[in-house]
Amino acid sequence: MANKDTQRTSAESYRDDRKARLAQSAKKSQKKSEKSKAAAKIVKMVVTIVLAVVVAGGIVWKVLDDTAAIKKNTTVFSLGDDIRVSEVEFTYYYSQYLNNIYSYAQQYAMYGMNIGIDPTKSPDEQNYGTDADGKEMLLSDYLKNETISALQTYKILYAEAIKAGYKLTDDEQKSIDDQVEELRNTAAENKYSLNAYLKASYGKGINEKFLRKQLEMQNIVSRYQSDTSKKLTDSYSAADIKAVYDKDHSAYNAVDARTLSFAVETLTAKDGETSEQLAARQKAAAAKVKSEAEAALKACTSEKAFLEQAKKKNSSTENYDAESATALNEAAKSTITSYVSEDAAKWAFDSARKAGDVKLFEVGSNGNVSSYVILYINKGSYAPMASNVRHILISFTDNASSSSEATDEQKKAAKASADKIYKEWQSGAKTEDSFAALAKEKSKDTGSAADGGLISGIAFAIKLCVVQDFTSLSISSNSFVVCAVAASVAAIGFATIFNMPPRLLIVVACGAIISVGVRNFLMLEYDCSQATASLAGAVIVSLLFLKAVHIVHAPSHVLTIPSVIPLIPGVFMYRLLFSIINLENVDNMNYHHVLNNGVNTTLILLAIAVGVAIPNIFFRNYINKLKEDKLMFLVRTKSKRA
Secondary structure, X not given: OHHHHHHHHHXXXXXXXXXXXXXXXXXXXXXXXXXXXXXXXXXXXXXXXXXXXXXXXXXXXXXXXXXXXXXXXXXXXXXXXXXXEEHHHHHHHHHHHHHHHHHHHHXXXXXXXXXXXXXXXXXXXXXXXXXXXXXEEEHHHHHHHHHHHHHHHHHHHHHHHHHOXXXXXXXXXXXXXXXHHHHHHHHHHOOOOHHHHHHHHHOOOOOHHHHHHHHHHHHHHHHXXXXXXXXXXXOOOHHHHHHHHHHOXXXXXXXXXXXXXXXXXXXXXXXXXXXXXXXXXXXXXXXXXXXXXXXXXXXXXOHHHHHHHHHHHOOOXXXXXXXXXXXXXXXXXXXXXXXXXXXHHHHHOOOOOOOOOEEEEEEEEOOXXXXXXXXXXXXXXXXXXXXXXXXXXOOXXXXXXXOOOOOHHHHHHHHHHHHHHHHHHHOOOOOHHHHHHHHHXXXXXXXXXXXXXEEOOOOOOOOOOOOOOOOOOOOOOOOHHHHHHHHHHHHHHHHHHOOOOHHHHHHHHHHHHHHHHHHHHHHHHOOOOHHHHHHHHHHHHHHHHHHHXXXXXXXXXXXXXXXXXXXXXXXXXXXXXXXXXXXXXXXHHHHHHHHHHHHHHHHHHHHHHHHHHHHHHHHHHHHHHHHHHHHHHHHHHHHHHO
C-alpha cells in the first residue's frame, strides 16, 4: 500500500514536472512568436515606407521631368540683375536656328550645292566656319553663339520696350492667336495636341503658354525696332543721306554677277622626286588650269555662253544647275572680295562697269595661285536698300489670278487702260497720295489695293520647320469649361446605369470635374504627360472621397469609380482598336502610331487604377488604425471609471 502511494506520488510529480516544462516551453514559444510578429511588422513597415518613398520619388521626378521645372529655373546666362535666360528659352531658340540651317542645307542640296552642312549628322559632329582666332569651330558652337546673340538682342530690346510702355496691340494679339491656331490645326489634322507638337519640336517645357510669351516678345521687339528706326531715319534728311552715299558709292551699291572657278590642285611629291621637280610639276599644272580658264573666258561672249561653259566644266557633277550655282545676286563689295578677290571687287564696282563685262582673276596668296575665277557682270551697280513702292495692277482678264493665256486684244486693252490711268495721274497732283488713291480704285492686286498699292521692302522672317509625328490628345487651353461639363455628364451617366441614388449624382459630378480639371491643368500648365496627370487626378479625388464618406453616407469606391470614368483614354482606345481591326493596312510609317496608342492606353489605365487604389491601401489602413486606437482609448477610459 505504501509502495502504491509512493508510486502514485512519483507519477504525479512526473506529471507536474512535465506540465511545468510544457508551460515553460509554451511561454518561450509565445515570446518567440511575438518577437517574430514584431519583426515581421517592422519589416513590413520598412518595406511599405521604402516603397512609398520610391513611388513618391518617382512621381516627383516624373513631374519635374515632364514639366521641365529644373530647366525652367536653370539660368544659362544673365544680362544685368533683372534679365535672365533659362535653359528652356535657350533650347527653344537653339532648336529654331538648327532647324532653319538644316532646312537651308537640304534646299541647296536639291540644286547640287553644298553649303558645308550635313543634315544627317549631329551639330557636334561637323565643323562650320571659324572663330575670332581663325580656328575651325563646331556647328553646335556656331549655333550657340547665334542663339546667345539673338536672345541678348531680344531680351534687352524687350526690356527697353516695356520700360517705354509698349504693350501688345489688338492686331498683334490677333496675329499671335492666328499663328497659334494655325499650329493647333496642323496638329489636330494629324490628331495631335499643340503642346505635344511643340514638345516634340523643341523639347520639354515648350508649351502653348511659353510659345505665346515668345511671340509676344518678338512682336513688341519688332514694333519697338521699327519705331526706333523710323525716329532715327526721320532725323536725317535726304540730302544728308545723299552726301554720305556720294562719298563712296561702292560701299552701298551691289551687283548681280556670275562666277566660274578653275581650281589648281596642290600636288604632293612622288617617291624620289626633288622639291625642284615638284615645283616644276606644280607650275605646269597651274599653267594648264590657267590655259583652260583663258579658253573658257574667250568663249564667254554672252550670259548664255557663260552658262554653257559652266555646264561643260561641271558635266560630271550630278544635278548641277548652272543658273543657281554660278549666281551672285545683289552682291556687295565685301561679298565679291570674299568670293573672288579685292581686285575683282574693285573691277566689278568700277563706274565704267556694264552688263556683259567679263574678266579672269587669279586667287591666292604669297604668289601661290589656288584658282582662276571668271567674273561675269550680269547687272550693273545699284543701291541694295529695299524700297517701298506703290503700283497699280492692270489685269488682262477680270480675274487677276487667272492662269489662262491672254489674247492680243486683251493685252492691247490692258495697255490702253494702264496708259489712261497714268495720264490721269500725270494730269493731277502727281504725288504719292494721288497715286495711292488711284491704286485703291483701279488696282486688281487684292493684296495691296487696300493699302494704296503699297509694296514694302524685304523684312526679316522666321519660319517653323515640320516636325516628326507624335501622339497625344488634343486639349486646348480654352476648353476647361467644356471638359468640365462633359466630365460631369459622363460621370452622372455611368452612375445612373448602376442605379446610384439621385442624391449622390451631384457628388460624383463634382468629383469628375475635379479629376478632369486636375488632369487638364497639369497637362496644359505644367506640360505633364497624360498618364502622370491622370494619376494625380485619381489620387486627389480618391483622397477627397475618403473624407467625404461620413458626410454623404456612402462608400468611397461608390463615389470614386464614376468620378474617374472620364479619365479613361477613350480616344486612344478607339485608335488602338481601329488600328488592330485594320492591321493589314498599317505600314511601317504608321506602325509606331499603333504602338504608341497601345502603350499610352495601358499606362493611363494603370495610372488611374493605381491612383484609385493608393488611398484605399495606405490611407484607409491608417484611418482604420486611428479608429481602433480611439475605440481602445474609450474602452480603457470606461474600464477605469468602472
